[in-house]
Amino acid sequence: MTLVNVTTPGGNYPIHIQSGRLGALDTAIPADATAIALVSNATVLARYGQRVRQALGRTGKPLVEVVLPDGEAHKTWQSLNMIFDELLQNTLDRKAVLVAFGGGVIGDMGGFAAACYMRGIRFIQVPTTLLAQVDSSVGGKTAINHPLGKNMIGAFHQPISVEIDPAVLATLPPREISAGLAEVVKYGLIIDAPFFEWCERNAGALRALEPQVLTYAIQRSCELKAHVVSQDERESGLRAILNLGHTFGHAIEAGLGYGAWLHGEAVGCGMVQAAELSADLLGFPRADVERVRSLIEAIGCPTVAPDLGRDRWVRLMGNDKKVQGGSLRFVLMPRIGEAVCTDVDAAALDAVFQRTVGAGV
Numbered sequence: 429m430t431l432v433n434v435t436t437p438g439g440n441y442p443i444h445i446q447s448g449r450l451g452a453l454d455t456a457i458p459a460d461a462t463a464i465a466l467v468s469n470a471t472v473l474a475r476y477g478q479r480v481r482q483a484l485g486r487t488g489k490p491l492v493e494v495v496l497p498d499g500e501a502h503k504t505w506q507s508l509n510m511i512f513d514e515l516l517q518n519t520l521d522r523k524a525v526l527v528a529f530g531g532g533v534i535g536d537m538g539g540f541a542a543a544c545y546m547r548g549i550r551f552i553q554v555p556t557t558l559l560a561q562v563d564s565s566v567g568g569k570t571a572i573n574h575p576l577g578k579n580m581i582g583a584f585h586q587p588i589s590v591e592i593d594p595a596v597l598a599t600l601p602p603r604e605i606s607a608g609l610a611e612v613v614k615y616g617l618i619i620d621a622p623f624f625e626w627c628e629r630n631a632g633a634l635r636a637l638e639p640q641v642l643t644y645a646i647q648r649s650c651e652l653k654a655h656v657v658s659q660d661e662r663e664s665g666l667r668a669i670l671n672l673g674h675t676f677g678h679a680i681e682a683g684l685g686y687g688a689w690l691h692g693e694a695v696g697c698g699m700v701q702a703a704e705l706s707a708d709l710l711g712f713p714r715a716d717v718e719r720v721r722s723l724i725e726a727i728g729c730p731t732v733a734p735d736l737g738r739d740r741w742v743r744l745m746g747n748d749k750k751v752q753g754g755s756l757r758f759v760l761m762p763r764i765g766e767a768v769c770t771d772v773d774a775a776a777l778d779a780v781f782q783r784t785v786g787a788g789v
């Protein structure tokens with residue numbers, strides 16, 4: 429088993445990475461837990477519910493299942509309320525533990541519910557998509573979407589552990605693998621140039637889910653995210669670099685209606701746009717813009733952004749959480765492996781739209 433530690437003011441916790449880990453989930457439940465709330469969806473439960481029920485059953489604790497509708501379009505107040513309704517109807521108390529079992533949508537909502545229920549209960553992340561295993565299960569950002577902006581209603585609430593079973597990725601559709609790989613590539617771009625080069629060399633093996641290559645990508649991503657989050661839990665500075673590509677990406681997700689593009693697809697395309705902007709504003713080498721574009725293509729994500737209309741692009745990006753005093757702020761790269769968060773004049777975006785958006789802007 430591989431162990432990565434996360435250290436934050438909001439809690440220190442382990443990330444366990446092990447093929448077959450689902451079958452040992454009972455070992456992650458604290459002895460003093462009074463009940464377990466298993467929050468998931470029908471897609472995940474149909475494949476892995478039995479295994480997890482069996483493992484959690486060994487604790488002898490009452491188990492309440494909350495089955496949410498599947499998909500980004502359901503990362504809403506309505507779904508959150510379904511969790512609260514079940515927890516209250518089953519009289520779960522403050523010592524109950526919530527297990528968020530699924531992709532990033534389940535993890536973000538389960539975590540937010542745990543942050544709010546009785547002003548905060550413990551929760552465990554059991555991520556089952558690549559994106560959730562390399563990114564969303566780590567670091568304690570939890571949220572739901574608002575029609576006007578991504579993740580706009582949420583809280584920081586750290587899990588007590590993250591339990592990763594890479595074997596479950598075998599049933600993930602290829603499009604979801606590609607989306608998860610975008611966040612893997614992100615770490616190389618913002619903080620680890622050799623890891624970016626490793627991704628360039630291993631793009632094919634990653635898409636083919638070669639076990640050793642995949643496990644290394646998960647481990648390295650968790651280490652890098654833990655490193656960043658441990659220094660800046662609440663995004664007062666450094667943590668913003670984890671938002672590379674997200675100012676563009678979140679605008680795509682909200683602009684097209686949540687779910688039309690996957691989060692990772694929008695971020696992958698957004699990183700190409702951020703690379704173009706970095707070339708214009710920070711002298712990021714043009715040859716490296718093409719390396720970013722090629723790698724995003726190689727992992728199977730789109731590199732041409734949708735035509736949202738110039739003013740709508742800017743309006744949507746104005747709802748980004750990095751905005752300060754009305755100024756748009758972007759994570760940009762002076763070079764591969766380094767990132768900074770900086771104010772950007774909306775006028776500077778026009779040239780980037782010309783080069784990255786499909787016909788019509």
Ligand SMILES: NC(=O)c1ccc[n+]([C@@H]2O[C@H](COP(=O)([O-])OP(=O)(O)OC[C@H]3O[C@@H](n4cnc5c(N)ncnc54)[C@H](O)[C@@H]3O)[C@@H](O)[C@H]2O)c1
Pocket residue numbers: 469471472475498499500503530531532533534536556557558559560563564565566567568569570579596597598599600601604607690691692
């Ligand atoms: N909190 C954070 O730090 C953070 C970081 C990155 C992304 N996110 C959020 O994560 C969300 C995206 O997460 P996602 O990409 O995991 O999408 P998702 O949660 O929608 O999961 C993708 C699909 O895969 C299905 N699925 C899950 N596990 C499966 C498996 N093992 N086999 C087959 N199907 C499976 C799901 O049911 C769903 O249909 C977005 O809402 C994004 O904003 C949050």
Ligand SMILES: O=C(O)C(=O)C[C@@H](O)[C@H](O)[C@H](O)COP(=O)(O)O
Pocket residue numbers: 563567569578579611663667668670671674749
């Ligand atoms: O953990 C972080 O910090 C990130 O920014 C990771 C991102 O991949 C993730 O999509 C996050 O939810 C975006 O955060 P937001 O604050 O822009 O909603």
Ligand SMILES: [Zn+2]
Pocket residue numbers: 563611674691695
């Ligand atoms: Zn993301």
